[in-house]
Amino acid sequence: MKKLLSIILVLMLALTLLTSCGNNEGQQPVSEGKEASGEGIFPAIAKEDIKVGVIHIGNPADGSGYSYAHDQGIVAMQKALGLSDSQIIRKNNVNDTDPTATEAAMLECIEEGANIIFGTSWGYMDTMEALAQEYPDVLFSHGSGYKSNDRNFNNYFGRIYQARYLTGIAAGLKTKTNKLGYVAAMGKDNSEVTGGLNAFAMGAYSVNPDAKVYVKVTNSWYSPEEETNAAKALIAEGCDVIAQHCDTPNPQLEAEKAGVFGIGYNSDMSKDAPKATITSAVWNWGAYYTWAVENVINGTWKSENYYGGMKEGMVDISPINEGIAAEGTAEKIEEARQSMMDGTFNVFDGVIETNDGSTVGEEGKTLDDATITGGINWYFKTVVEK
């Protein structure tokens, strides 16, 4: 099929050369790409000509959660750089466990002339790696994951654990029962989830050493009924602040129903549960998207991995709900935020005790990024798996 397509393309190209009429706009990005290959540097692109492809696992219209947060970032980038709507190509509901669907969505983007494609979900990784080889003049940028090449394929993520540490402070101050609940999408072996959970527990520990964090694992990134059930179980156990690492606001809604409190994730969930959500650990993907697309426009793109944090504006917490937060929450959080901003505190500093009695890390050092993204498979000492 691909062979046939390329033959047709070549024929069309020959035809346009022969008749020397340059009207063949639809095909141009592909043919241009083929000709330009071999050069190491990407030339600058006029702002009006750049096209940005985005592959979403869910639907940004959900109004909350992961894809929504990513899309808000794209919208922010579009605004900051002044791109028109037709310059953004969105592919929604692309199942990341289905390589065929992933490839099809990305090829559509390329056909529509995308210069850079953002793949927002973990499972797109291998497809992007392969396509980056095949289309050396399209830039591929993968959120989460760990693969990249030195030309046109990089990976980006953020230090969401920094934001989670701050939300842990809010939760630790708020709890009356000294039991915090945490609905986790994946188990201990997933470093992204576990690192965030540990940061949350450490934040709570820093203001309230007696607070324990009870964890329930749903084994799914998106499962409305599982997330509700997990939150229900945590509340039944006596947890009075429910934090979450999963995609729906259901744990917050369940907390609201039960008259307890919660810490949201991904986007500001006080929109969904205004009486329960104290604050949310939120992504500001716009920080990266703006930076990346700006680099493409300026011709300064380099294939380097991006791991932005509080300092870069990539992660943050949503405004604290003063009506329900404990007294002094804002001050404590501001203090910790400052120490993160000036680099004196990096969350996973020094020797950390785990909940099975062993220790991680060394005095005077902090965990390196590779360990944080891929090697946190222990729980902090206040975490209870029950």
Place this chain on the structure above:
Amino acid sequence: MFVKFLNAAVFAGTPLLFGTTGEMMNEKAGHLNLGVEGMMAMGACAGFMAGYFYDSILIALLAAFLAGMLGALIYALLTITFMANQNVTGLTLSIFGVGISNFAGEFMLVNSASNTLKLPEQITAQISNINIPGLTTVPVLGPLFFQYNIFVYLAVLIAVTCGIYYNNTKTGLNVRAIGENPGAADAAGIKVTKLKYINVLAGGGICGLGGAYCSMIINGGVWMNNPVNGQGWIAVALVIFASWKPYRAIFGSFIFGAFNILKYYFPKTIITLPNALYDMLPFVITALVLVMTSIRKSKENQQPASCGVNYYREER
């Protein structure tokens, strides 16, 4: 803690009970309808939107029921009147129902003011857990029986009514006759097509109610895509587990609900099992029930004999 576990099991089992009862009504009339997921999704969307705009539980329930019926009508028309393959029609109905429900939900979301749809106050109060003074506060029995939301009681009521219908009424027995052997039923003067339509449509409506439970109760009154998220498929398995008996469906649903949440309540201090094992349990047990009933060969616990086969009068 144990009472809370049972509470949560009932909570998790209720959408399954709606779906199972609905599917059972289909199968009793000889129609294997794999579109439960789709009909539930349609009911979920219609019920939620009606509740959102009219702020009334009655209108929401009615809309959910009608939407489920509409899904079933497509299925009934294709399989009863036009003799289309039941499995294929049911599967497509599932895909169609989920798709159209997400489409409509998304359309509403995009056009909403703050990009979020949350049920208004009055209906939220109507669907929250009931409180009967004097009964709800009775220790153990109170929390166990008298503090659920209205859907739970409705689901049990429908299942019991369904049981009486199929076991104790003449029409119900006629429907069972159709499910076993439509040709014989037809010869006995039973109106096969009419009864099939009634049962398939009513079953679809009940599935729709289950969908409304998912979107309004489980999701805490905020619209989310894919509110049903696979519950409909579990309901299809539950019909087998309940061996086509409405009363058993009640216990079956709550048992499945209990399995669903077991991983969150089972103390890890006793033994730590992987979550996947808990998720697998209901299906392993369904398989065991299938094996046991086929070993015992008891006619009572079998699927209605003509289930899945269309009835073509001229081929008698």
